[in-house]
Amino acid sequence: SQTIHQWPATLVQPVGSPLSLECTVEGTSNPNLYWYRQAAGRGLQLLFYSVGIGQISSEVPQNLSASRPQDRQFILSSKKLLLSDSGFYLCAWSVRASGAHNEQFFGPGTRLTVL
Amino acid sequence: KNQVEQSPQSLIILEGKNCTLQCNYTVSPFSNLRWYKQDTGRGPVSLTIMTFSENTKSNGRYTATLDADTKQSSLHITASQLSDSASYICVVHLKANNLFFGTGTRLTVIP
Numbered sequence: 001s002q003t004i005h006q007w008p009a010t011l012v013q014p015v016g017s018p019l020s021l022e023c024t025v026e027g028t029s030n031p032n033l034y035w036y037r038q039a040a041g042r043g044l045q046l047l048f049y050s051v052g053i054g055q056i057s058s059e060v061p062q063n064l065s066a067s068r069p070q071d072r073q074f075i076l077s078s079k080k081l082l083l084s085d086s087g088f089y090l091c092a093w094s095v096r097a098s099g100a101h102n103e104q105f106f107g108p109g110t111r112l113t114v115l
Numbered sequence: 116k117n118q119v120e121q122s123p124q125s126l127i128i129l130e131g132k133n134c135t136l137q138c139n140y141t142v143s144p145f146s147n148l149r150w151y152k153q154d155t156g157r158g159p160v161s162l163t164i165m166t167f168s169e170n171t172k173s174n175g176r177y178t179a180t181l182d183a184d185t186k187q188s189s190l191h192i193t194a195s196q197l198s199d200s201a202s203y204i205c206v207v208h209l210k211a212n213n214l215f216f217g218t219g220t221r222l223t224v225i226p
Contacts, residue, residue, distance in 0.1 A: 043119075043218035044159075044204070090158050103149065104214075106158030 002027035006091050006107040013114055019064075019078040021110050023091030026072065031093040033074040034104060035066055038088040050074060051096060086114045118142065119207050121217035128224055132195055136220045138188040138205030146208040150179050150190045153202045153219070162190070162203075195224045 003026045013019060025031055035047040046059045048066035056066050063082050067075045074091055088111055092104040119140045128134050140148070147166045151159035163172045163179040165188070172179050176199075178191045192199055205217040 041218075044216040046214060046216075088156075092158070103161050103164065106160070109156065109158050111156065 002093075002105065004091060004093055004105060004107040006089075006110050008110060009108065010111045011113070013081050013112065015083055015114055016080045019076070019081050019085070019112070021076040021089055021091075021112075023074040023076075023107055024072055025074075025093045028072070028093065028095070030071060030096050032096050032102075033068060034092040034094075035064075035074065035076050036090040036092065038090060038109075040087070044090065048076070081114045083114050086112055088112075119205055119215045119217040121203075121205050121220050123220060124218070125221040126223070128195055128222070130195060130197055130224050130226050133191065133193050134195060134222065136190045136192075136203050136205075136222070138190070138217055140186050140188070140205070140207045140215065140217075142207045142209055142213075142215045144209060145183065145186075148179075148181055148188050149206045149208070150177070150188075151204040151206060153204055155201070159204055192222075195222075197224050197226065200224045 005024050007022055033050045036044045037047055038044050048056055048058055050056050050068045053068050064078050088109050090109045091107040094102040094104045122137045147164055149164045150162045152162050153159040162177050163174050165172050165181045167183050170181050176193045181188045200223050202219040202221050204219040207215045
């Protein structure tokens with residue numbers, strides 16, 4: 001069966017510090033991968049998605065970047081965190097297929113607090 | 116403007132009671148609509164999916180309806196349980212690789 005992991009589960013970082021959140025998927029190959037942010041009381045906002053190694057699409061301009069060094073690994077990074085980067089970060093995967101968009105399976109999330 | 120709006124924002128009900136959550140959307144071209152359940156501090160989990168041609172889908176005590184003409188969907192929860200306390204998110208998929216998320220309804224079931 002497929003599983004998706006995220007770490008760390010929680011993180012408290014000072015403003016201006018770097019960030020690296022990791023997401024890995026097991027039990028599937030060639031998945032689409034996604035990073036979302038969920039601010040308090042807000043809906044999920046798609047940040048990045050990837051359809052393959054080294055292929056990253058950014059949905060919104062921001063202070064963050066993403067990388068996909070391996071097929072089932074997706075990393076969210078920042079060189080200098082802002083207070084507004086605080087939130088709940090979710091990684092998700094879906095089966096890569098043509099046609100209608102497939103169901104996304106979400107990881108457990110990372111709670112980031114920037115102080 | 117493509118939007119997905121959910122109501123109410125929050126809801127408190129007694130254990131055992133039924134409730135209905137609403138989702139109105141303006142996005143197009145529509146591909147499918149999903150309802151997700153998100154427990155506090157966890158990732159969302161899919162409950163139901165409906166395509167354009169489907170108007171109802173059940174998953175245990177959860178029943179989703181879709182009216183593609185009026186662009187409305189509802190999620191009905193029957194005989195609520197304490198474990199139903201969560202946020203319920205309506206997500207509309209477009210035929211392009213786009214998703215639109217509602218802001219969710221926070222449901223609290225009290226004993």
